[in-house]
Amino acid sequence: MSEDKNYLNMDLLRFTTAGSVDDGKSTLIGRLFHDTKAIFEDQLEAIEVSSKKRGDEHVNLALLTDGLKAEREQGITIDVAYRYFATPKRKFIIADTPGHIQYTRNMVTGASTANLALILVDARHGVVEQTKRHSFIADLLGIKHVAVCINKMDLVGYEEDAYIKVLEQFTDFASRLENVTDITFIPISALKGDNVVDRSENMNWYKGPPLLYHLENVYVGSDFNHVDARFPVQWVIRPHSDEHHDFRGFAGRVAGGVFKTGDEVTVLPSGFSSKIKKILLADQELDEAFHPQSVTILLEDEIDVSRGDMLVKPNNQPNNSQDLDARICWFSGAKKLKKGAKFLFRQTTKEAQVLVSEVRYKIDVNSLRKNEDDQELGMNDIGRVALRTSQPVFWDSYRRNRNTGSFILVDPFTNETLGAGMLR
Amino acid sequence: MKNYNLTHLEQLEAEAIFVLRETAAQFERPGLLFSGGKDSIVMAHLAYKAFFPAKSPFPLVHVDTGHNFPETIEFRDQFVDKVGSQLIVGLVQDSIDQGTAVEETGPNASRNALQSITLLETIESQSLDAALGGGRRDEEKARAKERFFSHRDAFGQWDPKNQRPELWNLFNGRKSQGEHFRVFPLSNWTEMDVWQYLKKEKIELPSLYFSHEREIIERNGSLLAVSDFVIPNDKETPRREIVRFRTIGDATCTGAVLSTAANLDEVIAEVAASRVTERGTRADDRRSESAMEDRKKQGYF
Incomplete structure (x- = not known):
């Protein structure tokens, strides 16, 4: 396949990270961006200048994510920042949030749209209060996939013991979580680049993939509910034109399950039933629609439907x-x-x-x-x-x-x- | 079981259509900011898809600095004819004539910042309660913190430290009299996504986006097209180059890039290889570290 056509097969992964100043989160994001060429020269130049002005010894990659003036002044992240990068396989949306307890609401916001939570643990300190907090919030918000990056492995001599210790501590704690079903442990050094994009040669005892490979391949398709058909009506389309005089389409985004042409549906709260005549995405007719598609549904019968109503299947109601x-x-x-x-x-x-x-x-x-x-x-x-x-x-x-x-x-x-x- | 997966472009499209429909449902008189640039063309295309076969419920709103590339205006007028939407034009010149805006002076004078004033005046005179913009979070660091539904107070100001939390797909567009919202359906798109989508949907663009020969000068690191609004001074020597534009805005601050990319495939290849952001060609963002945040607080797009 030629490279310029790849994008027609790319999918999307939304993940969230939370962290405080010292745990290496910014360094890790900076490295992912750098190694996937998502940092541009003018951005790098701008943060080099700012870092110097602030008296930072190294280029401070946190300045890339801390976009607001107040954040730069205080040297902290106070809001959710959304960041983007892509590989030929996937586009990634990172909801990057501060990690302190006074920013719980930001962590919750960032986690609400994510499929995966990236949790950083300092190999020297193991699982700490913040690790538990981030994991609990990810679990509360229904995230099923957690990637635990055991960072700063370079500072513990790349020893497997440190990795095993965190793995055991986290597994013990995770037994109390409700939604997280997939936990992957990856020993990394964000600073040195071990197991971030490329396999580390310093940790041959680790047989799993580096972080980026994991992010590119983790399967999240089955996280969406494709069983319980739910279609909250957003807007009723009535063209008021001669050509489409009788057209009444119910516009919305499939919130769950699959709707097919010919399916019998019930409208809530009225309880009236009808059959799906057509499913449209603009002028294109679809055989079926599923989450998260935005479509327009036409029914066989003229029944009263308005915003706030929900189309469901008669034998599977919410x-x-x-x-x-x-x-x-x-x-x-x-x-x-x-x-x-x-x-x-x-x-x-x-x-x-x-x-x-x-x-x-x-x-x-x-x-x-x-x-x-x-x-x-x-x-x-x-x-x-x-x-x-x-x-x-x-x-x-x-x-x-x-x-x-x-x-x-x-x-x-x-x-x-x-x-x-x-x-x- | 069948694999129910969407590609990244399909997911972004579905999200943008959802946001456009929420905007129609939650506001009384929303307008779509239309500059003739690629992002606003994508927005108009998505609005067409969101409400088909009905017409898009959003009038197109153009804030016109008067310093346009003629190609942009020509494209705009043809586009409006084709889609049959209402066009509202807010002229920066009118704001200057009324004395509500004061023209900058000096060699780098630009009407770019004045657009905020004209935009707010247009929103008020047209009683718009929401303005849909093509802004993306990948464009600039202040925009990375922007919401899909972004509240503006009665003075049109953005308060970045006091934004409403936005969770899942639940957008809160409630407001008091005199306040309005800016809505950004393309928040999660990147420059590359926009180009790929233009290609996938076979959307027509102004010729400025593709390589052509043009007389340019170099000013503060930007390549500016020589025109009635950009006149070379004694130290600047105009030269002819093969260039194209990555963004289209006010002619006094929109820089060209040297490029031979003549079609969408070549542009996509160039964007993929590029090491500078598209706003890197915008002199208006280079004025200071927080130039964009400062302008946005005042009501900029």
Whole structure:
């Protein structure tokens, strides 16, 4: 295959990283970028100049990701930065987040769209509190694949013992995680380049692939739910033209399962049924549609469907209730989440009002301990909460489907996004 | 079981179409910023796909510095005719005439920064509550932190330290009276993705993107096309070169690159081999380390 046609076969991997100043995360990303030619000369030149101005001894690759003035001034990452690189096989989207506990909400945000979490462990220190926190957040957000990079192997003489120690510590801890099913351990030195892009010659005892090979080949296709057909309607297309006078198409993104022409579907909440007449992607007719495709569905019968409704299969329907049980991560510093509070609730394309009926417990993200005495969630807190919505919501558990099991809470007065939740 | 996988371009397209439809659903009068550049052409194409067979619900909004390459305006007008969308033009000259914008002076004077003023005035006069832009996070470090739905206060300002968290595909476009949103459906695309998509979808582009011979001068490391707006000074010697443009903006600050890439295949090969970002040719980003962040806070695209 000629190189310029490769892109028609490339797929996409979204992964998240979290880290603090010293764990080598920036060095690792810098190396991945450098070795896959994703850093450009003008960018490198710009950060060389900035590094000198700051008095840094080496070119500070963190300046590449810390884009905001405030971040540069304080030398910290305060927000999620999205970074991109590609190999001939895959395009990668990195959600790069700060690692400190006061940025839990940023880690949660970065993890919400990722399929894989890259977790860095310093070979000298082993599994520490931060490792557990990052792993717990990845697990909470339903990430199934974790790549544990045991970094700074050069500082422990490339000894297998250090690697085994971390592997055992992490495996022991990971038995408490719910969603993570695939853990890969890779001994690396981000600084020296061992096992990042190319196989290290310093660690012949390690038989696995280098990190980039793993990222290029890890299979995430089966992470999407292709079983439970869910189509939240976003927008109704009515052309108002003579040519398409009777056209009524329901536009949306398949949130789960597979829809085929001829399939019988039920519209929620009305309960009316019809058959799929056509599936369109612009002027192109498709036989079937699956997540994450954005398509337009035409039905055989004229039934009332609008934004916020959901097309499903008659024999496989989502939960339908007003009482919800969720884990929530709270973002707001100005407002707390407590019993009796009311917010706007947004899930798929639906909006409703919601009342907090109970705060069941708060989770310590370091120890994973539950605290039932603390009944308020403040900024960066994660807790289990019972909610009641103003109208029925169609949902699946977040473990089963990220798209129909997730929601955000919005302040009806300031319009700020206050928190995000995962349904149980 | 069948392998339900999409390629990276199909995933990016599906995501952008989803964002465009959310914009139509969540706002009353959204407009699509259209410069005649490749990103805005891709946006208009995606809007066509998102609402087919209905027309795109977004009027096209062009903020015109008056310092255009004639090829861009010609292309714009033909494009608008073809898609049948409404075209709204905001003229920087009008802002200058009204006294709301003041022309820069000096050898590197540019109307680029003034576009923010005209854009905000156009948003206000047309009562737009969302402006769809082709901005991408790979373009510039300040843009790497940008949201899909990016809130602007009543003064059109962006507050990068106080952005709304954006999780999954749940976009919060709620706002108070007088505020608006900038929406960036191409956030996750890279320059390469845009070129590959243009090729895959066989989308037509202005001729400026392909190699041609042109009279240029070198100014502050950029190759600028000599025109009524870029006049060589005593120390600058114009010369003729085979060039093309990687971005198309205001003629006073959009640099050309020496290139013989005459079609999309050759451009893709060139982008793949390039060691400089496309904004590396933009004099407006070189003014300071946080030039883009500063302009964005003031309401820039």
